Amino acid sequence: MEAQKRGTLFVFSGPSGVGKGTLNAKLFAEFGEQMAFSVSATTRAPREGEIDGTHYFFISMQEFENRIANNDFLEHAQFAGNRYGTPKSYVMSLLEMGKNVLLEIEVQGAMQVMERMPECVSIFVLPPSFEELERRLRGRGTETEEKILRRLETARGELAYADKYQYQIVNGGDLEAAYQELRSIYLKETGRV
Ligand code: 5GP
Numbered sequence: 001m002e003a004q005k006r007g008t009l010f011v012f013s014g015p016s017g018v019g020k021g022t023l024n025a026k027l028f029a030e031f032g033e034q035m036a037f038s039v040s041a042t043t044r045a046p047r048e049g050e051i052d053g054t055h056y057f058f059i060s061m062q063e064f065e066n067r068i069a070n071n072d073f074l075e076h077a078q079f080a081g082n083r084y085g086t087p088k089s090y091v092m093s094l095l096e097m098g099k100n101v102l103l104e105i106e107v108q109g110a111m112q113v114m115e116r117m118p119e120c121v122s123i124f125v126l127p128p129s130f131e132e133l134e135r136r137l138r139g140r141g142t143e144t145e146e147k148i149l150r151r152l153e154t155a156r157g158e159l160a161y162a163d164k165y166q167y168q169i170v171n172g173g174d175l176e177a178a179y180q181e182l183r184s185i186y187l188k189e190t191g192r193v
Contacts, residue, residue, distance in 0.1 A: 004096070004097065004098045005098055006095055006096065006098065007034075007036075007094060007095040007096075007097070007098050007099040007100045007101055008095075008100045008101075008120075008121060008189055008190050009091070009095060009100075009101050009103070009113070009117055009119070009120040009121065010100065010101065010102045010103065010120065010121050010122075010123065010186075010189075011103050011105065011110045011113050011114065011120050011121070011122040011123070011165075012024065012102055012103065012104045012105070012122075012123050012125070013104075013105060013106060013107055013110045013122075013123070013124050013125070013158070013161070013165065014124055014125030014126065014127075014158070014171075015127065015133055015151075015154070015155030015158045015159060016137060016151045016154070016155060017127070017133050017136040017137035017140060017151075017155070018125045018126065018127050018133060018136070018171055019125065019136075019171045019175065019178065020104055020125050021104070022175060023125065023169075023171070023175075023178060023179055023182050024037070024102060024104055026175075026179045026182075027102070027179075027182060027183065027186060028102075030183070031100070031186065034098075034099065034100055034190070035099060035100045035101070035102060036094045036099040036100070036101050036102075037101075037102055037104070038086055038087065038090060038091050038094070038101055038102070038103050039053065039054065039055070039056060039057060039087070039090075040056055040057070040084050040085060040086055040087070040105070041056065041057040041058075041059050041063075041064065041067065041073075041084070041085045041087065042056045042057070042058060042059070042082055042083065042084045042085075043058075043059065043060065043061050043064050043082050043083045043084075044056075044058075044082035044084075045058070046058050047142055048142075057087075061083070064076075064083050064085065067085065068085070071088075072085075072087060072088060072089070073085035073086055073087065073088055074086040074087070074088040074091055074092075074112075074113060074116065074117075075105065075108075075109040075110075075112035075113050075116070076109065076112075077105070077106055077108035077109040077112075078108070079106045079108075079154065080147070080150050080151055080154055081150070084105070084106070084109065085109075086103055086105060086109065086113075091103070100186075100190055106154075106158065107157075107158050107161040107164075110122060110161075110164075110165070111161070111164065114164070121166060121167070121185070121189045122164075122165040122166045122167065123165060123166070123167045123168075123169060123182070123185060124161070124162045124164075124165035124167070124168050124169070125168075125169050125170075125171050125178070126159070126162055126168055126169065126170045126171070127170075127171065127172075128170060128171075128172040128173065130155075130156070130159075132173075133152070133155055134152055137151060137152065137155075167185050169181045169182055169185075
């Protein structure tokens, strides 16, 4: 029997409001049977409509600390006052099963993954401008003003990391064009073209 080809690990970052989630959802809609999304753990409170175990595993700070101590995370980071981590054994077993795994994570965590798993494929999604990012983030209407300002400040810092990624995609309003770029990266890196 032919050995199962190991899956490809994708690290996907970009500032809040840049459309990462929408692009990922499109990729999953097209290639879902070859792919898996890793579900992260976080200490932040669920937003309306978010389901524990689907969007995140919502855990306490104490539980988060315990998992770090157990070396359960492939990477972990702080973002806008909350903590986030990728479950290591889950991701590893998906890759072993031949699934292409997509991690949608912020830049600090992405740097850790690039160092630990240099074979990963890293993609950064950029807004056309900072002003446009602010407009989109406010338009989402899910956060308080204080939180929005905090996220904008974080976004400024995150944009500085864009060139550390193998690929950059500008989501300039034409979602379909941005998706086609993501799609061709996916096909190239999974060896399907
Ligand atoms: P949100 O609170 O909006 O869901 O996520 C905030 C940021 O944390 C986003 O950039 C998201 O991609 C990132 N994030 C989500 N899960 C993880 C994770 O497991 N590790 C890291 N480093 N970042 C994560």
